[in-house]
Amino acid sequence: MNSIIEIKDLNLYYGEFQALRNISLEIPEKAITAFIGPSGCGKSTLLRTLNRMNDMIPGTRVEGTVSIAGRSIYSNDVDVETLRKRVGMVFQQANPFPKSIYDNVAYGPRLHGITDRKRLDEIVEKSLRSAVLWHEVKDHLKRSALSMSGGQQQRLCIARALAVEPDILLMDESTSALDPISTLKIEELVQELKNRYTIVMVTHNMHQAARVSQQTVFFLGGEVVEYSETKQLFSNPTDKRTEDYISGRFG
Amino acid sequence: MVKRLEFDQALDEIAQRLTEMGDTVEKALTGSIEALKNVDVEEAKRIVAADTELNQMEETITEIGTRLIATQQPVAKDLRRILIAFKISSDLERMGDLSVDIAKVVLRLEGQALIKPLLDLPRLAALVSIMIRESLQSYVDENVDLAYKMAKDDDQVDALYSQILRDLVAIMSNDTKTIAQGMLLCFVGRYIERIADHATNIGESVVYLVTGKRPELNQ
Numbered sequence: 444m445n446s447i448i449e450i451k452d453l454n455l456y457y458g459e460f461q462a463l464r465n466i467s468l469e470i471p472e473k474a475i476t477a478f479i480g481p482s483g484c485g486k487s488t489l490l491r492t493l494n495r496m497n498d499m500i501p502g503t504r505v506e507g508t509v510s511i512a513g514r515s516i517y518s519n520d521v522d523v524e525t526l527r528k529r530v531g532m533v534f535q536q537a538n539p540f541p542k543s544i545y546d547n548v549a550y551g552p553r554l555h556g557i558t559d560r561k562r563l564d565e566i567v568e569k570s571l572r573s574a575v576l577w578h579e580v581k582d583h584l585k586r587s588a589l590s591m592s593g594g595q596q597q598r599l600c601i602a603r604a605l606a607v608e609p610d611i612l613l614m615d616e617s618t619s620a621l622d623p624i625s626t627l628k629i630e631e632l633v634q635e636l637k638n639r640y641t642i643v644m645v646t647h648n649m650h651q652a653a654r655v656s657q658q659t660v661f662f663l664g665g666e667v668v669e670y671s672e673t674k675q676l677f678s679n680p681t682d683k684r685t686e687d688y689i690s691g692r693f694g
Numbered sequence: 695m696v697k698r699l700e701f702d703q704a705l706d707e708i709a710q711r712l713t714e715m716g717d718t719v720e721k722a723l724t725g726s727i728e729a730l731k732n733v734d735v736e737e738a739k740r741i742v743a744a745d746t747e748l749n750q751m752e753e754t755i756t757e758i759g760t761r762l763i764a765t766q767q768p769v770a771k772d773l774r775r776i777l778i779a780f781k782i783s784s785d786l787e788r789m790g791d792l793s794v795d796i797a798k799v800v801l802r803l804e805g806q807a808l809i810k811p812l813l814d815l816p817r818l819a820a821l822v823s824i825m826i827r828e829s830l831q832s833y834v835d836e837n838v839d840l841a842y843k844m845a846k847d848d849d850q851v852d853a854l855y856s857q858i859l860r861d862l863v864a865i866m867s868n869d870t871k872t873i874a875q876g877m878l879l880c881f882v883g884r885y886i887e888r889i890a891d892h893a894t895n896i897g898e899s900v901v902y903l904v905t906g907k908r909p910e911l912n913q
Contacts, residue, residue, distance in 0.1 A: 679906030690772045
């Protein structure tokens with residue numbers, strides 16, 4: 444498998460506090476990589492470095508390199524808007540805009556200059572189909588996104604992220620606010636999406652990581668403890684701390 | 695380390711029940727050989743009847759393990775611990791069945807005098823008794839070295855078993871009237887040898903528990 448994201452000697456500080464320590468990782472393309480670890484271990488911080496969401500937190504300092512498809516994303520000539528178009532993100536709480544379903548999905552493409560109605564229709568349908576939402580909403584695209592169920596809203600957010608045709612999709616606890624059925628739908632959806640996109644997910648649900656991902660990274664105290672194939676990590680981890688964490692004996 | 699109280703207690707219970715099963719199997723083997731030496735039909739009947747207890751023990755272990763998988767989502771070594779409990783209890787149950795097979799030979803020998811004084815079969819059974827104990831000890835202590843040592847014990851068992859067959863074949867060749875009983879005694883040797891194989895399987899399960907890899911001790 445080719446790696447699309449390469450992280451080398453990454454250190455990240457929030458002011459005095461060092462949140463990430465000497466992280467070096469290669470994340471394969473068109474696969475699902477899960478980040479697991481206890482609260483405060485740095486997994487979400489690392490996820491946010493992949494599309495520079497940490498830039499918005501004052502006092503953040505980044506050392507080391509993060510490259511996507513061979514290009515450093517922290518060099519001065521990188522346009523953050525373009526980066527975030529390539530690296531989409533879905534959050535813990537579904538956050539649809541208070542607009543129609545259609546306008547939510549068309550928002551990104553419009554922002555990037557697409558105005559042709561027919562072209563937008565195509566993008567909206569394709570994105571909603573990719574997010575396995577099309578059949579549920581195709582007859583009421585003008586309805587407010589806020590009228591949808593939580594699971595539908597989260598899939599709408601995925602459709603919205605896909606509408607700008609990213610290469611990478613970051614998912615930060617994207618199913619933790621959903622019921623088991625909606626969770627399962629999203630898990631099936633990301634299985635489908637991995638054939639076309641690289642997916643990196645942070646999850647507190649270890650069994651979700653085990654079910655869904657091909658690679659798993661276990662973080663502790665801002666460091667990578669273990670990074671291996673998911674089936675290996677959950678059946679026979681090499682580090683005692685990983686074993687303790689995944690078997691619920693951590694602390 | 696955080697304790698998962700209910701889960702850990704259930705795992706301990708499985709371990710304890712497996713040890714009890716091991717003790718019961720060893721008694722069944724020793725008892726059936728004693729019964730054979732003395733052609734003690736009453737003792738043999740008792741052993742046949744007691745086998746249901748082992749079957750129940752296996753079922754209980756399966757139930758506890760299934761409940762833990764369904765409710766506790768065990769992974770890694772915790773999961774292996776449960777998987778090998780299924781395997782070990784099934785091996786022990788088979789060992790119990792084989793002891794019953796020996797006891798059933800005793801029932802068929804009722805009223806007969808033995809064609810030879812039994813020395814080697816009890817020796818074979820004694821070796822295998824030690825293996826049963828070692829297999830459970832290696833499980834309790836998670837002792838991989840002891841598990842590997844059982845592969846060597848098994849070689850000794852195989853050698854003695856071959857010798858027993860040779861001796862019995864010699865007796866049967868000399869006197870065809872001994873064939874009926876001689877065959878049954880050959881079977882007894884075979885049953886004991888099979889019990890040793892199952893004990894070796896338990897050793898393999900222990901290696902799998904500790905290392906996560908499947909060895910082949912039964913060569």
